[in-house]
Structures are given as structure tokens and as C-alpha cells.
Amino acid sequence: MPSVMWFRRDLRLRDHPALLAAAADGELLSVFVLDPRLWGPAGPARRAYLARSLRALDAGLRETGGRLVVLTGEAEREVPAAARAVGAQRVHVTADFGPLGSTRDTAVEAALTAEGRTLVRTDSAYAVPPGTLHTGSGGPFRVYTAFLRRWAEHGWPAPAPAFTAPEHGWVDGSALDRITTAELPPTEPPAGMALPEAGEGAAWRRWRAFVDAEEPGEHGAAGYAERRNRPDLDGTSRMSVHLKWGEVHPRSLLADLSGPGDGPAALRRELAWRDFYADVLHHRPDSARDYWRPEFARLDYDPPGPALDAWREGRTGFPIVDAGMRQLRASGWMHNRVRMIVASFLVKDLHVEWQHGARHFQRWLVDGDLASNSHGWQWVAGSGTDAAPFFRVFNPTGQGRRFDPDGSYVRRWVPELRDLPAGSDVHDPSPADREATGYPPPLVDHAAERRETLDRWERMRR
Ligand SMILES: Cc1cc2nc3c(=O)[nH]c(=O)nc-3n(C[C@H](O)[C@H](O)[C@H](O)COP(=O)(O)OP(=O)(O)OC[C@H]3O[C@@H](n4cnc5c(N)ncnc54)[C@H](O)[C@@H]3O)c2cc1C
Structure with a gap:
């Protein structure tokens, strides 16, 4: 039976448990929903970056024989309509813990359930999903250092194998009311802004250059602890934009940082800040x-x-x-x-x-x-x-x-x-x-x- 992979902030093919779950389910349809409620407020810089990242994801999917179908409209309507049109029983996503994303997902889930379909949440954008860790008294963490200790003890799974091609093939989505990534609305970065290169390939090139640098020089993870506070040096990973769009998963980065040394340890602590703040926001969306x-x-x-x-x-x-x-x-x-x-x-x-x-x-x-x-x-x-x-x-x-x-x-x-x-x-x-x-x-x-x-x-x- 066909299944739908709904991409959101997980625009990659490597270490992607939700995509693997969707591919194992049946013939695959991969979609991205360009929802005007999110597209508008994203601002020109992120819109331009997102468009490039979607094109990179589409190119990656095409290498496996598929492609990315872009639906425009409100997710509550578009996702159930796509599942209905291709006869998919399940729609797979990476769980979103943000205030807007989780509300949207609840609404999409209700619409799917009303038609006898299921929204399947697998994994999250974090090493340890928000809401997983608790203090000794069972409450949410309020202090980073205590969270960090618990986070490191808890750990995370090894990266998932890369997606290559779906074992059941691809759904032909040409009957859907859709656009291709070449037809995305015109998106230029603000005048004078030079964007970083988008996409999973660019993310990995930057990461490898950073983490594999042999000398503890400017670019390397080994020199990170000493250089991370110096804006005059190119001393940090520059992974934030790639993590924001899920072009890499933090778990994949952490797998490269398991060794000794102050640099890798300092980077692990920074990635823990990202998980910590997502956890805090999950418990206090008003904040x-x-x-x-x-x-x-x-x-x-x-x-x-x-x-x-x-x-x-x-x-x-x-x-x-x-x-x-x-x-x-x-x-x-x-x-x-x-x-x-x-x-x-x-x-x-x-x-x-x-x-x-x-x-x-x-x-x-x-x-x-x-x-x-x-x-x-x-x-x-x-x-x-x-x-x-x-x-x-x-x-x-x-x-x-x-x-x-x-x-x-x-x-x-x-x-x-x-x-x-x-x-x-x-x-x-x-x-x-x-x-x-x-x-x-x-x-x-x-x-x-x-x-x-x-x-x-x-x-x-x-
Ligand atoms: C006022 C303020 C606003 C910020 N806004 C954002 C934001 O919108 N998006 C964002 O990703 N980061 C934000 N940060 C955190 C931090 O500045 C960036 O993550 C970092 O500068 C990104 O560069 P890098 O990837 O080279 O970081 P590196 O130093 O290489 O760190 C590796 C990764 O760890 C995470 N990280 C590092 N520092 C922090 C931190 N203090 N809080 C949370 N995660 C961290 C990021 O995912 C980062 O990519 C903000 C910090 C401050 C003080």
C-alpha cells in the first residue's frame, strides 16, 4: 500500500528514521507543503534558503528515482488530500515539538484520522526528543548543567542507515495538484545578503572540513574550545543553518564527536544547549x-x-x-x-x-x-x-x-x-x-x- 513521507524540517536522506519507516511501508510519495502561514513569516532570507534546500533534496530524491512533490496550501487540507489521492494509509513525519508545528500536526492528524488514516511520528530533530528527560522529582529541567548531565547519561541511538531507494518503488504523483521545486515562488535573499550553500551535501562538506581538520587550526573541531568565542576567526562549525532545516541530524554530528579532547566535548555541550532550549520551549510554549x-x-x-x-x-x-x-x-x-x-x-x-x-x-x-x-x-x-x-x-x-x-x-x-x-x-x-x-x-x-x-x-x- 502506498505511503506518504511528509518532509518539513528534515530535508535530508541520511540518518532519517521517518523516511526509512515510510519507505518500508509501501510505494513512496514524498511531499513538502508550502503553507502560506509559515512561508510568509519566514522572511526573505529563510525563504530563499529553504527554496534552495528543497531543490537540493529534490535532486537527491531524483538520484534514487523519485522526486519531491510540493503542495501549496494549508497542511490540514493538503496532506489528507494527497494521502487520499494516492490511496495511502499512513503519512510519516519526523515529530515536531515546536508550538506551531505540534498544533498543526494535531490538526492534520485529526483530519487524517477522520478518513481512517494515520499520522506516524518517528524520531525528532534532536538527539534526545523534547519531553524525554526529567529531574529526580519528575519535573522538567530548569537548569542547563543538570540537563546536560542527564542528557549525556541518557544518550541517543547510532545514526540510521542512509536512504537509497524505496524497496517498493515510487508512487506516481503526477495527478496531484502540485508544483515542482523549479516552480517555487520567486525567492531572492535580501539585497546584498550572501547565503551559505544549502542542502545536505553542502552541510556534510562543511562538517567534514571542520571535524576532520588535522591540525588544531582555525577550522577544526580540535581547536573549537579555544576559538569558539572569537568572531574574528572561522572557528565554529556553522552547522546551525543545516540543523535548522534538518539537512543533518545532530545525532550524526554527535557520532563524530564521541572521541576525547576539549574541542569535541565543547561541541557536544553546545549541541546539548540546542536540545535543552527545545525541551524548555516544549514545556513552556508561552516562553x-x-x-x-x-x-x-x-x-x-x-x-x-x-x-x-x-x-x-x-x-x-x-x-x-x-x-x-x-x-x-x-x-x-x-x-x-x-x-x-x-x-x-x-x-x-x-x-x-x-x-x-x-x-x-x-x-x-x-x-x-x-x-x-x-x-x-x-x-x-x-x-x-x-x-x-x-x-x-x-x-x-x-x-x-x-x-x-x-x-x-x-x-x-x-x-x-x-x-x-x-x-x-x-x-x-x-x-x-x-x-x-x-x-x-x-x-x-x-x-x-x-x-x-x-x-x-x-x-x-x-
Ligand atoms: C541572542 C541569541 C540568539 C540566538 N538565536 C539562535 C537561533 O535563532 N538559531 C540557532 O540555531 N542558534 C541561535 N543562537 C545560538 C548560537 O548563537 C548559534 O547556534 C551559533 O552561533 C551557530 O553557529 P555555529 O553553528 O557555528 O555554532 P557552533 O559553535 O559550531 O555550535 C554547534 C551547534 O550547537 C548549537 N548551539 C551552539 N550554541 C548554542 C546556543 N547558545 N543555544 C542553542 N544552540 C546552540 C547550534 O545548533 C550550533 O550549530 C542564539 C544565541 C543567542 C545568544
Whole structure:
């Protein structure tokens, strides 16, 4: 009997248990639903990336004799209609634990069940699926370090064998109301943005180059622990966008990181953060937009205004902040250390609520992921799990000097500062240097805003 594989954020053929389950079921129809409710809000950067990733998946499926059928419309209608049209009993998916995805899946499941069909959830996008791990008292984890211990003890299965060709062949989907990946709506990245190469093949090329580097040099996993905080170096894996779209499964990456060494251990801990935040969001879906620690809603914030615009556009006059905000617009990605610096600046120097920043990130990040983004922001804002204490306020100039010691990251993304004369401090240009280069004066006095933010925090606590 035919079966349907409904691809979502699992755009790959390797280590894909749901795809293997679908292929074992019967002749295979593989679909992707371009749902306008998700397509619109994804923003131009992620839409453009997704279109490329879908084409890469389609090309991979064609090598096995199949292809990807793209249905446009609401999943609750399109998926049951496709299953009905080809006479499939079961629709296979990788389980989605996000607030929107799980609600959508419940609705699709109800529509399928009403016609006597089944939605089969296999696997998840995480090493350990959200909701699996519990504290000693049976509750959800609220502290990352405790989660990490339990996560490592629990472990995960070895990667599944790669999909080659379905044992029962392919369903002819040509009778469906569908488009091909060549007919996807026009999708260009925002002007001036260079996207990373999309698709499973590109993900594995980047990963192999990173993990197999023989010297503990810039690109290698071996040097990761020392270099991961340095935005001036290409020292991190750049896997976030590939994980976001499921072009690789974290389990496959973890299988390459089981050996000794500080680098692999540090990377395992970062992948655990991804699982942790998905788990936290699963238990508190409201924390995607609301304060995980509700008392922070009482903190006195400033309404969004011109300062937020200056932050968005990378013209705050703080070089490391502006470099990060411009890197985001130019590449759809920002280094983690700089994400923390710019987030701290928005919340603690400009006193703007984290949700405004998170929304801007979601608009521009190619790896934009609700759980990691909302909780990355809440961690910095002090309102999240296991958060950096609120009174720890990043000094943007000090952070710049420490993590971009020769200023090459700032020079790369802030062209005005590229040719500062020798002896000038690229992280704190003098008024004369600013005047000469057209780089703006600092938007605020960091020391004064730090005091202001701590005063507001004390008032909230009273
Ligand atoms: C304010 C803020 C917003 C963020 N928004 C996102 C987001 O929308 N999407 C996203 O994938 N990550 C987000 N992060 C986490 C982190 O910045 C990125 O995952 C990382 O920079 C991606 O680069 P990389 O793949 O080279 O990471 P590496 O350093 O190579 O890490 C390997 C993988 O571990 C995971 N990881 C690493 N750090 C974190 C972290 N702090 N939280 C969760 N997972 C982590 C990612 O999947 C990453 O690809 C955010 C962090 C902050 C502080």
C-alpha cells in the first residue's frame, strides 16, 4: 500500500528514521507543503534558503528515482488530500515539538484520522526528543548543567542507515495538484545578503572540513574550545543553518564527536544547549514570546524608538555591536559571542524589551530557530532559565577588545573603520577618528546606562 513521507524540517536522506519507516511501508510519495502561514513569516532570507534546500533534496530524491512533490496550501487540507489521492494509509513525519508545528500536526492528524488514516511520528530533530528527560522529582529541567548531565547519561541511538531507494518503488504523483521545486515562488535573499550553500551535501562538506581538520587550526573541531568565542576567526562549525532545516541530524554530528579532547566535548555541550532550549520551549510554549521568569515583565523598559532603529541598522557607534548587526544583514548569521553582546546592548544599554530584538533576529537569521532564539535572548536578558544574572552587563568595548583582539572582525563588517590610522583603537575610535571616517558617535554612555539598568532592576525586585 502506498505511503506518504511528509518532509518539513528534515530535508535530508541520511540518518532519517521517518523516511526509512515510510519507505518500508509501501510505494513512496514524498511531499513538502508550502503553507502560506509559515512561508510568509519566514522572511526573505529563510525563504530563499529553504527554496534552495528543497531543490537540493529534490535532486537527491531524483538520484534514487523519485522526486519531491510540493503542495501549496494549508497542511490540514493538503496532506489528507494527497494521502487520499494516492490511496495511502499512513503519512510519516519526523515529530515536531515546536508550538506551531505540534498544533498543526494535531490538526492534520485529526483530519487524517477522520478518513481512517494515520499520522506516524518517528524520531525528532534532536538527539534526545523534547519531553524525554526529567529531574529526580519528575519535573522538567530548569537548569542547563543538570540537563546536560542527564542528557549525556541518557544518550541517543547510532545514526540510521542512509536512504537509497524505496524497496517498493515510487508512487506516481503526477495527478496531484502540485508544483515542482523549479516552480517555487520567486525567492531572492535580501539585497546584498550572501547565503551559505544549502542542502545536505553542502552541510556534510562543511562538517567534514571542520571535524576532520588535522591540525588544531582555525577550522577544526580540535581547536573549537579555544576559538569558539572569537568572531574574528572561522572557528565554529556553522552547522546551525543545516540543523535548522534538518539537512543533518545532530545525532550524526554527535557520532563524530564521541572521541576525547576539549574541542569535541565543547561541541557536544553546545549541541546539548540546542536540545535543552527545545525541551524548555516544549514545556513552556508561552516562553517563545513571554518572559520565562514572569517577574521580568515588571521591569521598566523604554518604548521602541530611534535607538532600536540604530541598533537594527548597525549604527550605534559601538563597533562590535555594529559589526554584528551588519554581519547579520549581510550573511543571515552572526557569531554566538556577538549575538550575546548585541542582545545585551539592546536590553541593558538601550532598555528595550528582548522580544523586539528576537523578532529582528528571526527576520534576518537563516538559522532562525524559535527555541534557541527566544531562549538565547532570555538568557542574556536575565529572564530565562539558568540565566546570566541580570546584574552582569556586557561592556561592548571590553568584549570587543577581548574577543576581537586585533579588530579584524570589526574592520571586516564596518568599512568606515577599516582604514583607521595605526595607533587608533578600532573598538573605541576617538571623536576625531569618528569625524574623519563618518562613523557615528556612541549612541549612549555605557557606564551611565549600566547604572540605569541596575537601578531599574532593583526597582523591579522591590
Ligand atoms: C541572542 C541569541 C540568539 C540566538 N538565536 C539562535 C537561533 O535563532 N538559531 C540557532 O540555531 N542558534 C541561535 N543562537 C545560538 C548560537 O548563537 C548559534 O547556534 C551559533 O552561533 C551557530 O553557529 P555555529 O553553528 O557555528 O555554532 P557552533 O559553535 O559550531 O555550535 C554547534 C551547534 O550547537 C548549537 N548551539 C551552539 N550554541 C548554542 C546556543 N547558545 N543555544 C542553542 N544552540 C546552540 C547550534 O545548533 C550550533 O550549530 C542564539 C544565541 C543567542 C545568544
